[in-house]
Amino acid sequence: MAVKVSLKVNGKSVSAEVEERTLLVTLIREQLRLTGTHVGCDTAQCGACTVSMNGMAVKSCSMLAMQAEGADVMTIEGVAKPDGTLHPMQAAFKEHHGLQCGFCTPGMVMNAIDFAKHHPNPSEQEIREALEGNLCRCTGYHNIVKAIGAGARAMAASK
Amino acid sequence: MGAPLIGARVERKEDYRFLTGAGQYTDDLELPRQSYAAFVRSPHAHAVIKKINSSKAKNSPGVLAIFTGEDFATAKLGGLPCGWLITDVNGQPMKEPPHPCLAQGKVRYVGDQVVIVVAESIDEARDAAELVKVDYEVLPAVVDGSKATAKGAPQLHEAAPGNTCYVWSIGDKAATDAAFAKAAHVTKLDLVNNRLIPNAIEPRVANGSYSRADDSYTLYVASQNPHVERLLMTAFVMGLPEHKVRVVAGDVGGGFGSKIYLYAEDVAVTWAAKQVNRPVKWTSDRSEAFLTDAHGRDHHTVAELALDKDGKFLGMRVKTTANVGAYLSTFASCVPTILYATLLAGQYKTPVIHCEVTAVFTNTTPVDAYRGAGRPEATYVVERLVETAAREMKIDPAEIRRRNFITAFPYQTPVALMYDIGDYNATMNAAQKLADVSGFSKRKDQSIKNGKLRGLGYAAYIEACGIAPSAVAGALGARAGLFEAGEVRVHPTGSVTVFTGSHSHGQGHETTFAQVVADRLGMPIENVDIVHGDTSKVLFGMGTYGSRSIAVGGTAIVKALDKVIAKGRKIAAHLMEAAESDVVFENGAYKVAGTDKKKTFGEVAFAAYVPHNYPHDKLEPGLNENAFYDPANFTFPAGTYVCEVEVDPETGVVKIEKFTAVDDFGKIINPMIVEGQVHGGLTQGIGQALTEGCQYDASGQLLTGSFMDYCIPRASDVPFYQVDTRETPCTHNPLGVKGCGEAGAIGAPAALMNAITDALGVKDMPMPATPQTVWRTLKNKKAA
Numbered sequence: 001m002a003v004k005v006s007l008k009v010n011g012k013s014v015s016a017e018v019e020e021r022t023l024l025v026t027l028i029r030e031q032l033r034l035t036g037t038h039v040g041c042d043t044a045q046c047g048a049c050t051v052s053m054n055g056m057a058v059k060s061c062s063m064l065a066m067q068a069e070g071a072d073v074m075t076i077e078g079v080a081k082p083d084g085t086l087h088p089m090q091a092a093f094k095e096h097h098g099l100q101c102g103f104c105t106p107g108m109v110m111n112a113i114d115f116a117k118h119h120p121n122p123s124e125q126e127i128r129e130a131l132e133g134n135l136c137r138c139t140g141y142h143n144i145v146k147a148i149g150a151g152a153r154a155m156a157a158s159k
Numbered sequence: 160m161g162a163p164l165i166g167a168r169v170e171r172k173e174d175y176r177f178l179t180g181a182g183q184y185t186d187d188l189e190l191p192r193q194s195y196a197a198f199v200r201s202p203h204a205h206a207v208i209k210k211i212n213s214s215k216a217k218n219s220p221g222v223l224a225i226f227t228g229e230d231f232a233t234a235k236l237g238g239l240p241c242g243w244l245i246t247d248v249n250g251q252p253m254k255e256p257p258h259p260c261l262a263q264g265k266v267r268y269v270g271d272q273v274v275i276v277v278a279e280s281i282d283e284a285r286d287a288a289e290l291v292k293v294d295y296e297v298l299p300a301v302v303d304g305s306k307a308t309a310k311g312a313p314q315l316h317e318a319a320p321g322n323t324c325y326v327w328s329i330g331d332k333a334a335t336d337a338a339f340a341k342a343a344h345v346t347k348l349d350l351v352n353n354r355l356i357p358n359a360i361e362p363r364v365a366n367g368s369y370s371r372a373d374d375s376y377t378l379y380v381a382s383q384n385p386h387v388e389r390l391l392m393t394a395f396v397m398g399l400p401e402h403k404v405r406v407v408a409g410d411v412g413g414g415f416g417s418k419i420y421l422y423a424e425d426v427a428v429t430w431a432a433k434q435v436n437r438p439v440k441w442t443s444d445r446s447e448a449f450l451t452d453a454h455g456r457d458h459h460t461v462a463e464l465a466l467d468k469d470g471k472f473l474g475m476r477v478k479t480t481a482n483v484g485a486y487l488s489t490f491a492s493c494v495p496t497i498l499y500a501t502l503l504a505g506q507y508k509t510p511v512i513h514c515e516v517t518a519v520f521t522n523t524t525p526v527d528a529y530r531g532a533g534r535p536e537a538t539y540v541v542e543r544l545v546e547t548a549a550r551e552m553k554i555d556p557a558e559i560r561r562r563n564f565i566t567a568f569p570y571q572t573p574v575a576l577m578y579d580i581g582d583y584n585a586t587m588n589a590a591q592k593l594a595d596v597s598g599f600s601k602r603k604d605q606s607i608k609n610g611k612l613r614g615l616g617y618a619a620y621i622e623a624c625g626i627a628p629s630a631v632a633g634a635l636g637a638r639a640g641l642f643e644a645g646e647v648r649v650h651p652t653g654s655v656t657v658f659t660g661s662h663s664h665g666q667g668h669e670t671t672f673a674q675v676v677a678d679r680l681g682m683p684i685e686n687v688d689i690v691h692g693d694t695s696k697v698l699f700g701m702g703t704y705g706s707r708s709i710a711v712g713g714t715a716i717v718k719a720l721d722k723v724i725a726k727g728r729k730i731a732a733h734l735m736e737a738a739e740s741d742v743v744f745e746n747g748a749y750k751v752a753g754t755d756k757k758k759t760f761g762e763v764a765f766a767a768y769v770p771h772n773y774p775h776d777k778l779e780p781g782l783n784e785n786a787f788y789d790p791a792n793f794t795f796p797a798g799t800y801v802c803e804v805e806v807d808p809e810t811g812v813v814k815i816e817k818f819t820a821v822d823d824f825g826k827i828i829n830p831m832i833v834e835g836q837v838h839g840g841l842t843q844g845i846g847q848a849l850t851e852g853c854q855y856d857a858s859g860q861l862l863t864g865s866f867m868d869y870c871i872p873r874a875s876d877v878p879f880y881q882v883d884t885r886e887t888p889c890t891h892n893p894l895g896v897k898g899c900g901e902a903g904a905i906g907a908p909a910a911l912m913n914a915i916t917d918a919l920g921v922k923d924m925p926m927p928a929t930p931q932t933v934w935r936t937l938k939n940k941k942a943a
């Protein structure tokens with residue numbers, strides 16, 4: 001059965017027809033064609049699908065599209081400034097080589113931005129613990145941890 | 160000109176698109192009228208297919224077509240080929256049982272493809288796949304490689320009696336036995352190199368389409384080597400001419416070996432696209448990835464090292480059983496032979512070595528190259544033996560290594576390879592210093608005071624990269640060349656597009672290669688773009704694996720650049736009315752030596768495309784050159800890793816206190832990227848030693864089929880690494896480079912297990928050293 005959902009994505013109001021079983025990530029990728037949000041697993045482990053919903057990082061593979069009714073969703077495509085200037089967290093990932101293949105990256109950045117809001121000057125351990133739900137197979141996390149620390153401080157400084 | 164580009168930490172050109180969600184991975188692509196495929200896979204490890212009933216599925220909503228192995232046989236689609244022929248100890252070719260794209264009569268591992276369902280949507284394809292009824296007669300299975308050749312073991316293939324693919328050997332057996340006969344000490348270990356599941360975070364994807372207009376196919380696929388994929392698929396499986404097939408591998412989310420191979424799904428969607436006359440897309444989910452992406456490692460080995468009374472190595476004897484899984488994957492046969500046994504000399508002057516390898520089929524997922532491919536297994540054998548021998552003979556483990564290091568180059572090993580250059584003392588000394596080995600005993604005392612155990616372990620690894628001199632590879636059984644191709648296309652106003660047969664799936668070639676090009680041509684890096692991954696754009700390519708990209712692919716580009724610069728010199732000489740021999744090219748301009756006459760590279764390029772004043776009698780217009788480069792030798796990156804761990808005897812938890820890596824990769828183009836490669840490799844190596852272990856039950860069901868059961872390292876499992884490099888430039892390529900992609904995964908497991916066994920005071924223990932295994936090992940030690 002098709003149902004209608006209406007929500008805000010990256011600041012724009014959108015409505016779509018979905019099936020009851022449609023996942024939020026499927027709505028985002030397949031229907032809205034925002035393919036920066038990735039799918040890396042089927043057990044809610046990898047975090048590649050992380051988006052921001054009402055200001056909180058959530059795994060969009062673990063929610064039904066219907067559950068996002070009325071929500072304010074931001075995907076990786078909505079993070080940089082409209083003119084293309086990178087968000088401080090994105091810039092920190094670039095500067096610290098916090099990405100290789102880039103597949104985990106959107107989820108990492110979405111989670112990191114949420115984390116940094118609550119941790120303006122995080123310790124190494126806090127960052128590593130915050131990454132419990134985000135897997136990366138390329139970087140060994142070394143540079144991701146550095147990038148998130150630097151990104152969090154840059155975010156705090158730019159407030 | 161600004162600062163030199165070679166050796167600079169240039170931020171990556173590819174990052175902007177990945178950071179903003181603008182990357183284009185294969186699953187991101189949506190083709191007009193695209194349909195979707197789902198596969199019905201075997202739930203049994205070994206069974207005869209009695210009957211397939213698809214009638215209900217055919218009537219399910221949205222279904223376009225359903226194909227079985229019988230349809231594939233009728234269409235005369237061949238099986239998946241193996242790219243490397245191993246000749247066994249009796250001079251006979253290895254056994255190559257058929258590897259059908261969809262099962263023919265029998266299934267041989269859980270996940271084996273049986274039926275492909277094509278439908279309007281992915282949900283409809285999956286719904287219908289669930290309605291396909293397959294009747295199986297379940298057969299007993301064998302999953303453990305060391306039991307595969309036993310009498311009475313279930314037999315997988317008629318063509319491979321005793322489940323044996325080959326028994327192969329290298330080295331002088333009689334001389335090795337003689338060395339053992341006069342040894343003062345022999346160290347012996349029984350080692351298991353655990354089976355691993357690669358798990359690139361992007362699962363495999365294949366999207367095949369067919370055009371009636373010109374009878375051509377296009378396959379978009381998450382692959383590390385699109386040209387090889389096309390060659391295998393057209394020439395060996397589908398019987399198509401290559402000019403009718405385009406293979407595109409755009410942004411690929413990690414490979415680690417698992418995306419080298421031609422997989423059944425790739426063929427199936429390409430063929431099905433013509434049948435339904437629509438694009439057919441298949442995206443693996445993670446569960447399918449666990450079951451069907453080629454696995455890695457899985458060796459059982461008995462290894463012995465003979466030493467004289469001073470700890471000098473006299474000989475090494477190794478016997479390995481390699482589990483290749485249910486079928487031969489694309490490069491499965493060369494991994495436990497050519498890429499393994501030839502590395503058993505390590506960094507040492509061991510005068511004689513003999514190694515025998517038995518490759519066996521089992522009812523498990525096919526095993527092939529996974530980051531390091533054979534070299535981590537070899538390093539594990541050598542470095543566990545050396546460290547254990549040192550402990551047994553009460554010689555410092557660094558000292559025993561120094562006594563045996565190769566110090567004069569070139570060096571011919573007793574197992575075929577010729578090392579061109581290296582300085583093993585330099586990396587050892589630097590690693591010891593960086594790891595503060597001299598402070599270890601103090602730290603150990605402190606740990607003991609806290610009720611903890613502390614251990615330190617080394618691994619002095621070597622690898623053969625820059626794969627490979629084609630003639631050597633061919634003599635060893637390779638069925639393909641292993642050169643690389645590159646093309647430099649200079650545009651009329653002097654900017655440059657470079658096409659490479661190497662493929663980047665995280666390695667950052669768009670940046671590293673651009674640094675090389677911009678450096679040579681003396682232009683800003685912004686003026687250079689690197690294109691890869693599309694057989695319709697790139698002239699040819701062998702792809703990326705075996706840490707070969709910069710050494711082979713980079714060199715091909717350099718060769719093409721040399722041609723561009725040489726042609727430009729002729730044009731410049733004409734423009735400046737000078738003798739060609741007087742014209743030099745430096746900092747992006749041609750100059751007449753001893754004068755102030757000069758033409759910039761851009762001016763020369765413009766003259767080549769607007770040839771009003773041009774030496775037409777001697778030269779063609781245009782500035783576009785390509786080159787194929789076949790390396791003269793392998794490259795030999797090497798280094799020393801030092802790992803320090805603290806173990807909690809109460810819980811068995813291992814904490815990595817320090818991990819130090821000093822590598823010699825030859826010349827380094829971009830240290831930032833190289834360090835990233837080392838970090839990633841180390842983490843996969845640590846994963847093998849600490850957290851990852853593929854497990855099947857006795858019936859062949861995969862027990863570790865999700866990220867909850869198979870633990871790839873998380874951020875909290877690993878420390879910050881201490882990495883540094885030493886440099887002996889490779890002697891046989893113009894960049895002096897050796898490759899860096901696999902080193903971490905090669906050296907880390909041995910270093911970590913040497914540290915853990917040191918902490919525990921035991922001779923050996925199996926990988927992965929999970930808390931439970933460590934705790935049990937300690938308990939058994941107490942009981943003994």
Ligand code: FES
Pocket residue numbers: 038039040041042043044045046047048049050059060061062
């Ligand atoms: S795809 Fe959502 S956690 Fe893996």
Ligand code: FES
Pocket residue numbers: 098099100101102103104105135136137138139360412413665
């Ligand atoms: S950068 Fe490849 S998975 Fe993280």
